[in-house]
Amino acid sequence: MDDEVLGAFAAYQRAQDLSENTIRNRASILRTLRATTDTSLVDATVTQLRTFQGREGIKPGSRRTCRNALTAFYTFLVEDGYRDDNPAARLPVVRAPKGTARPFTHEQVDAMLESGAYARTRAMILLGYYQGFRVSSIAAVHGHDIDLLAGTIRSVVKGDKPLSFPLHPVIAELSRLMPADDWWFPARAGHTGHIHSSSVTNLITRAKHRAGITDPQLTPHSLRHSFGTDLVDHEIDIRVVQELMGHGSVATTEIYTRVSAKRKRDAIHVLPPRAIPHRSGRNRDIPPVAA
Structure with a gap:
């Protein structure tokens, strides 16, 4: 049943003109979900989806990608009549920090x-x-x-x-x-x-x-x-x-x-260099600094 539904979901996404890379990534996420639960993908509960989305060792960006895949899949299941409710609609929003560039020098x-x-x-x-x-x-x-x-x-x-x-x-x-x-x-x-x-x-x-x-x-x-x-x-x-x-x-x-x-x-290099002092200067007369 799951393989049939995943095939139908892939066709649905191609009809949306989504990239093959996106389709493959979502299928991988869904197969990982299937491997970690004791029910079919069609029958998964909101608790199972939350547990999967919140599993340890996942970076915020990947967690957000996971949520997007689950939301798209269960929205499709409702639209095509595979189930009446959408458990992904109650998944918490993932607030991933905005990425930063990591360039080589x-x-x-x-x-x-x-x-x-x-x-x-x-x-x-x-x-x-x-x-x-x-x-x-x-x-x-x-x-x-x-x-x-x-x-x-x-x-x-x-x-x-x-x-x-x-x-x-x-x-x-x-x-x-x-x-x-x-x-x-x-x-x-x-x-x-x-x-x-x-x-x-x-x-x-x-x-x-x-x-x-x-x-x-x-x-x-x-x-x-x-x-x-x-x-x-x-x-x-x-x-x-x-x-x-x-x-x-x-x-x-x-x-x-x-x-x-x-x-x-x-x-930082705009600041002009100066010699590092080796003495405190306490014992010498210091002229007043002009205002």
């Missing part, structure tokens, strides 16, 4: 590029930093996406939206070293298509570790954060940054407008 990006990583991993790092691509977009770069005459690169962004972006000169140069008529990062072991995004994550993470970067908050996605933060630090208009990052709303881009660590360092 320029020195850390250089360290990863010089860490002994293979050419394809270096290409992935460059795409993350110079184009601001997510790992899913990096994995799917094809030679046909590059138009050197127009100076553009195509990509499918979050929400399955195909967009064209300006091509950074570094990536234009890189393209001359990459396949022109094939995937830049083809799948291996006899598989067709491009590699999985998780493979991109693993390869960049290895380069990070080889570079001696131990901060757990820095992930391959942090290359995208570096892209957005550096653009804002160079005073690029926020609407331009929004377009370059493929954000549907400028509100999503606003996390990059918060004061960056670099700007804080630059600000």
Whole structure:
């Protein structure tokens, strides 16, 4: 019964033009719920949903995503007549703090590029930093996406939206070293298509570790954060940054407008230096300070 309902829910979401990534993520959440309860998904109670949403070890952002998935699913069940009530309607609202950018520094990006990583991993790092691509977009770069005459690169962004972006000169140069008529990062072991995004994550993470970067908050996605933060630090208009990052709303881009660590360092260095005193000066005559 649950598999049938999940299939119907997936079709319902596709009719709403939701991305396949969203559909897969919601299905994963619902299957996890099913594995932790002793009833079917259709018969789950509000108490079971609250227990699941409130389970330990979940970050606020993930808890909010979980609530959204449950609300969408049980709203669908009511609309299609699988049940008469909506237990998700009584789930508490999750107040997750607004996210903050977690960028790599320029020195850390250089360290990863010089860490002994293979050419394809270096290409992935460059795409993350110079184009601001997510790992899913990096994995799917094809030679046909590059138009050197127009100076553009195509990509499918979050929400399955195909967009064209300006091509950074570094990536234009890189393209001359990459396949022109094939995937830049083809799948291996006899598989067709491009590699999985998780493979991109693993390869960049290895380069990070080889570079001696131990901060757990820095992930391959942090290359995208570096892209957005550096653009804002160079005073690029926020609407331009929004377009370059493929954000549907400028509100999503606003996390990059918060004061960056670099700007804080630059600000503190504005204060003029002075010699550190080694004596208190108590035994010398101090002239009065003019008003």
